[in-house]
Amino acid sequence: MTRFIGKYEAKADSKGRIFIPAPYRKLLAGEDRERIVMHKEADSDYIVFYPEEAWNKKLNGLQENLDEWDPEDQMLLFSFTEDAEWVDIDSQGRILLSKKNRNAIKLIDDNEILFIGGINSFALWSKSRYEQVKPSPTDLASKLREKMMKKNRKAE
Secondary structure (H helix, E strand, C coil): CCCECCEEEEECCCCCEEECCHHHHHHCCHHHHCEEEEEECCCCCEEEEECHHHHHHHHHHHHHHCCCCCHHHHHHHHHHHCCEEEEECCCCCEEECCHHHHHHCCCCCCCEEEEEECECCEEEEEHHHHHHHCCCHHHHHHHHHHHHHHHHHHHC
16 A cells, blocks of 8 residues: 655746655556646645545545435535546656646745645645644644544544
């Protein structure tokens, strides 16, 4: 199973082309080396990239929890998938991020970006925005401890 970890700095050129970090490209298999799924997560300042298998797993989970005959559930599914698109990876390992998507992640004046591993996916952030919202080491440790303790209590 593919596991994307770590943080990598990059820059977008004037046309919006961005090199996917080499460690992430090496993890992409087969057709994923030529194209991946890009999804603008709702209510977020980042874009997530999924290998096809991970994207399909996410969609399967969503589909299992929604009733295809319920109009509200159908609209949820449509609204979720409308923000996804296939993105081609060129022979040099670059993707093209449209102006709309650069604006969506607040990459307006600053072309410095971060790739952050998300285990089965990786996210693209404006570096300045990520630094604003990233929890402090103390907060991170506290929140992780709280989540893990809560999960362990439910398992008992």
